[in-house]
Amino acid sequence: MEDLEAINLAADWADISQGLRKDLGHQLHSQWIKPIQVGGFCKETGTLDLYLPTEFSANWVLDRFADRLSLAWKIAKNDIRNVKIQVHPGRRKLPDISLHDGGFGGGRRAANDRSDSSMITVAAGTIGEQGFSSSVGLDPSLTFAAFITGETNILGCNAAQRMAATETPQFSPLYLKAATGQGKTHLLHAIGHTYLASHPRARIFYCSAERFMVEFVQALKQNQMMEFKARLRSFDLLLVDDIQFIIGKASAQEELLYTIDALLAEGKRLVFAADRAPQALDGVEPRLLSRLSMGLVADIAPADIELRRKILESKLTRFAPLEVPGDVIEFLARTITRNVRELVGGLNKLIAYAQLTGQTVSLQLAEEQLTDILSANRRRITIDEIQRTVCQFYRLDRSEMSSKRRARAIVRPRQVAMYLSKVLTPRSYPEIGRKFGGRDHSTVIHAVRLIEDLRTRDADMDGDVRSLLRQLES
DSSP, X not given: OHHHHHHHHHHHHHHHHHHHHHHHOHHHIIIIITTOEEEEEETTTTEEEEEESSHHHHHHHHHHHHHHHHHHHHHHOTTOOEEEEEEOTTSOOOOEEEEESOSSOOOOOOTTOOTTOOEEEEETTXXXXXXXXXXXXXXXXXXXXXXXXXXXXXXXXXXXXXHHSSSOOSSSSEEEEEOTTSSHHHHHHHHHHXXXXXXXXXXXEEEEHHHHHHHHHHHHHTTOHHHHHHHHTTXXXXXXXXXXXXXXXXXXXXXXHHHHHHHHHTTOEEEEEESSOGGGOTTOOHHHHHHHTSSEEEEEOOOOHHHHHHHHHHHHGGGTTSOOXXXXXHHHHHHOOSOHHHHHXXXXXXXXXXXXXXXXXXXXXXXXXXXXXXHHHOOOOOHHHXXXXXXXXXXXXXXXXXXXXXXXXXXXXXHHHHHHHHHHSOOXXXXXXXXXXXXXXXXXXXXXXXXXXXXXHOHXXXXXXXXXXXHHHO
């Protein structure tokens, strides 16, 4: 029976760990959640033991993930009432840390605090006398200082900074709209950190809409809705990510609506983030839709190539003295366009491979090792599309791409189009030649080499090519 219990606990932990990995991201999960080992479960007390390898890691997990672990285990296994985090047996001991029944995460000592401090009791979700522990759920690396700005995200960043400032914001709620991996979650965390710096006793709650739903359902099952509402409405700053996942949950939408009204009436601050605009949220009650869009809706557009370059260059200082050539940075910035997360992930993967194998970072190594990422990001740009764009740029008739005319005003744009066709498509020189009026492959080779050379000597030509690349890759 004990073996069966252990197998069941291991299966439950696999599901919980996978959910946390999705919620927290690979880096945080690998560093803090993955090392957790599931210990024994006492049916009499309803206590589950979780082990970590060091006192530091146990304290870190307690401070930041106490509520998540407690809630996840209680949902997975109804008879779990307490979760105890300890240093793994055989390691240096620290005081037992227990997570008891409650709702939202936080931390305080038990009322009957013993003089020997042999046990620290945390009511997972209880707001202590000193206020909500706002470090729970906030990634310390996601600050405004670490957020790289450009034309596509400056509005969202400025609005987020205004929301976190000491002065009362001109708008609330703030709604950040961005596709996956473009920085909206980063800005949510940054708002929390900055607001905490100027309001050390503030009660801050950060969660995903999915977690909001889990908390809501749990409170409903345990007949604790009054407590749920009171806790939720006691926060000074509410940060809710991926609000699109609350779609269709009528009762939860109603509770969120009432919470927004209550917090706004008291001058509290609210920030929501989603991958689509409020008007594009299907199945949302009109009253809630009105509340979400009544403040400021700040759109964060996909990073353009200039911002992608800045982001990559900002990361290079972490890898010094390893040298990353400029053509590799340019290649990554031009090729990995879907989102910033993939862009930084590609750079990290490339450098990690180079460091582990002792190879030099090069364009060839990038093409070899980032095949999957590059394939997923390459938009299928056609030669027809390139010819059409070049003709619009230089104000030429499309027929000039295939004509025999050799006037300089026509030849040079045609050569630019051939160069872009080689850079942006997988077509061979002969195939490109056929698309330009049946020209020989040597003509295409000459055009490509000529434009490459002109870009290094002629600023106007380089500017033209950069503008065309932005148009074609956007």
